[in-house]
Amino acid sequence: MIGTRFHLHDSGWGGVVLLLALFLILPCTGKxxxxxxxxxxxxxxxxxxxxxxxxxxxLLVNKSVSDNVSISGRYYVDAIxxxxxxxxxxxxxxxxxxxxxxxGIDYLHGNSLMGVTLSSSKENDYLADTFGLSVSHDLFGxxxxxxxxxxxxxxxxxxxxxxxxxxxxxxNFRFGVTQALTRSLLLGxxxxxxxxxxxxxxxxxxVRILGASSPERYPGTRDSQAIAVRIVKGFSSESRPVMSxxxxxxxxxxxxxxxxxxxxxxxxxRYFGDRVVGEARYRYYQQSAASFYSDNFAxxxxxxxxxxxxxxxxxxxxxxxxxxxxxxQKYLFFNRMSLNLSNDHIYFDYQDFTDxxxxxxxxxxxxxxxxxxxAWY
Amino acid sequence: xxxxxxxxxxxxTVLWIxxxxxxxxxxxxxxxxxxxxxxxxxLSDQYLTHVYEVREGARGATTNxxxxxxxx
Numbered sequence: 242m243i244g245t246r247f248h249l250h251d252s253g254w255g256g257v258v259l260l261l262a263l264f265l266i267l268p269c270t271g272k273x274x275x276x277x278x279x280x281x282x283x284x285x286x287x288x289x290x291x292x293x294x295x296x297x298x299x300l301l302v303n304k305s306v307s308d309n310v311s312i313s314g315r316y317y318v319d320a321i322x323x324x325x326x327x328x329x330x331x332x333x334x335x336x337x338x339x340x341x342x343x344x345g346i347d348y349l350h351g352n353s354l355m356g357v358t359l360s361s362s363k364e365n366d367y368l369a370d371t372f373g374l375s376v377s378h379d380l381f382g383x384x385x386x387x388x389x390x391x392x393x394x395x396x397x398x399x400x401x402x403x404x405x406x407x408x409x410x411x412x413n414f415r416f417g418v419t420q421a422l423t424r425s426l427l428l429g430x431x432x433x434x435x436x437x438x439x440x441x442x443x444x445x446x447x448v449r450i451l452g453a454s455s456p457e458r459y460p461g462t463r464d465s466q467a468i469a470v471r472i473v474k475g476f477s478s479e480s481r482p483v484m485s486x487x488x489x490x491x492x493x494x495x496x497x498x499x500x501x502x503x504x505x506x507x508x509x510x511r512y513f514g515d516r517v518v519g520e521a522r523y524r525y526y527q528q529s530a531a532s533f534y535s536d537n538f539a540x541x542x543x544x545x546x547x548x549x550x551x552x553x554x555x556x557x558x559x560x561x562x563x564x565x566x567x568x569x570q571k572y573l574f575f576n577r578m579s580l581n582l583s584n585d586h587i588y589f590d591y592q593d594f595t596d597x598x599x600x601x602x603x604x605x606x607x608x609x610x611x612x613x614x615x616a617w618y
Numbered sequence: 619x620x621x622x623x624x625x626x627x628x629x630x631t632v633l634w635i636x637x638x639x640x641x642x643x644x645x646x647x648x649x650x651x652x653x654x655x656x657x658x659x660x661l662s663d664q665y666l667t668h669v670y671e672v673r674e675g676a677r678g679a680t681t682n683x684x685x686x687x688x689x690x
Binding site: 282284286288299301315317413415416418419421424425427429430431432433434435465466467468469470471473475477482483485486488492494496498500502504510511512518526528531550551556562564581583585587589609611613615 | 625628629646647648649651652653654655656658659660661662665666669670672673674675676677678679680681
């Protein structure tokens with residue numbers, strides 16, 4: 242049972258209850274918040290890069306069941322075929338499948354929207370259960386929205402063909418504010434703190450000590466903070482109040498493993514006629530290595546990692562999406578439907594992770610495809 | 619602790635700006651347009667966030683949230 246595997250973080254839970262009560266007793270200040278829109282998305286995704294391919298379907302459905310309550314359901318599948326550099330240099334290529342189910346309920350009370358979510362994912366060697374609570378509150382006639390979120394996760398890590406089993410507990414605290422600065426300019430600021438404890442390494446991955454292989458050893462805790470600032474600016478034309486928009490995002494991340502990262506992203510969206518929306522986007526990411534990371538240790542250390550995700554690297558991502566609103570009026574029980582195709586090309590460039598097959602610094606490119614049908618009702 | 623103090627100051631600044639902002643009701647048509655949203659397609663954005671988070675050291679403060687996975 243999910244409930245028997247959770248234990249609450251007392252101070253975090255107390256803070257969430259206090260803020261939830263605060264939002265409930267705040268007087269209405271004008272325009273009320275709204276439930277999530279009634280919408281369904283049928284989705285197919287495909288990732289190919291670095292010797293790994295991941296494909297699968299996904300489905301998300303949101304439906305209001307009354308003026309104050311909306312429910313949601315989510316199903317997601319990753320069918321994995323992995324011959325990554327970690328796999329081919331230390332083991333054999335493998336196939337795996339990950340399934341994730343999620344349900345949620347949102348309750349609207351005046352200017353506040355409260356949500357509860359439950360999700361569970363399963364692979365043949367990894368189980369993850371997550372409980373989430375969120376509250377958003379509109380102020381100043383709906384021009385300002387405060388968001389608070391708390392989630393708690395419990396993962397079980399296993400190793401195929403062995404009796405190995407370990408646990409991870411994860412706590413997420415999120416706080417954000419969205420502000421309309423002008424009639425065509427939105428500002429969003431989000432903060433998230435994450436605290437993890439348990440078995441945080443990978444039972445299959447190893448490090449190199451003077452070229453010899455040895456199991457990796459990670460700290461039993463990880464605390465991180467991330468803050469992001471987002472701006473959306475709309476541009477009008479003679480024919481439309483909004484013809485295009487530019488979204489700019491910057492995120493700073495740090496954790497007690499010594500990792501510092503910067504993310505900068507841009508997205509330009511534009512209407513082409515009444516039925517087509519095009520989007521072009523670019524993302525740059527750069528991070529420093531964890532303090533216990535090394536490509537090849539000179540001696541054995543208390544903590545050792547050779548996971549390329551913890552190394553010093555940067556990535557560039559260039560993508561585009563096209564959306565065709567082929568149904569713009571009511572048909573049967575649908576109000577609108579759109580067909581969407583998206584592609585992103587990501588290039589990863591590692592500075593201190595070596596491809597042991599050729600002795601060069603490792604780099605690879607990946608393609609990400611998304612095809613999805615969206616329906617509003 | 620320094621990060622939390624700076625973050626709190628940033629949030630307070632944004633809230634202070636909120637008290638001063640005035641957008642008339644007939645001017646909100648632009649703000650309600652789908653391409654003015656931080657996340658026009660939540661499921662698509664959640665998937666892309668997942669692609670990045672399993673391949674990077676950073677996580678969090680995105681427009682969506684997810685659960686755990688053995689994807690590393």
